[in-house]
Amino acid sequence: MxxxxxxxxxxxxxxxxxxxxxxxxxxxxxxxxxxxxxxxxxxxxxxxxxxxxxxxxxxxxVRGDRLEFKARNIALVAAGLLSFVLLSGYVNMLVGLTVMVLISSYAASDFKLSRALALSAVLACVALAMKLGLGLQLPLY
Incomplete structure (x- = not known):
């Protein structure tokens, strides 16, 4: 099945x-x-x-694709999340976001460094906007 x-x-x-x-x-x-x-x-x-x-x-x-479990991809995403938590706590959140996106993006079959860096930059801008615009206490820098 x-x-x-x-x-x-x-x-x-x-x-x-x-x-x-x-x-x-x-x-x-x-x-x-x-x-x-x-x-x-x-x-x-x-x-x-x-x-x-x-x-x-x-x-x-609509007929969809079959579900496949890829342990490598699950491990990469988990490592990305763990790196975000550790780096956000011990370094800063911007470094944590960047490393998380880079590690997690590597799980994609069509990984491109330029796309991962662009996504990191967008997430950093969103986090900065939340800190400055909403006054959230985020350890960005």
Whole structure:
């Protein structure tokens, strides 16, 4: 029996959406005019649930690719995440982001250094905008 890769993606998104949506209910939602701390995760979870549902429904219509587990790619992504955590804590977050993207991007079959560096730069800009624009306490530098 083959497992449809898109079906697994859709079900994973549904599970994540349900998990965070249920967690959001433990915080006050507030109103649309004055949102509480639970509003943002609830809205994002609802949108993620819709995307996951659409993917699951699409698997009933379009034949998808077979799911394959590649231990090398799983290990690379896990190493990227671990490097982000360690480098963000001991060096700074910009170095952690860059190393995470470089390691994780290497798991792609069409790895390009220029694309990985561009993605790192975009993520760094987003993190900087969140620090400066929203006042988040991120250890960027």
């Amino acid at each position: 083959t497992i449809n890769r898109d079906l697994v993606k859709g079900l994973s998104l549904l599970a994540i959406a349900l998990f965070f949506g249920l967690q959001a209910n433990s915080y006050p939602l507030g109103t649309l005019g004055r949102a509480g701390p639970g509003m943002f995760p609830l809205v994002v979870s609802a949108l993620l649930f819709l995307v996951g549902s659409a993917i699951v429904v699409r698997t009933r219509i």
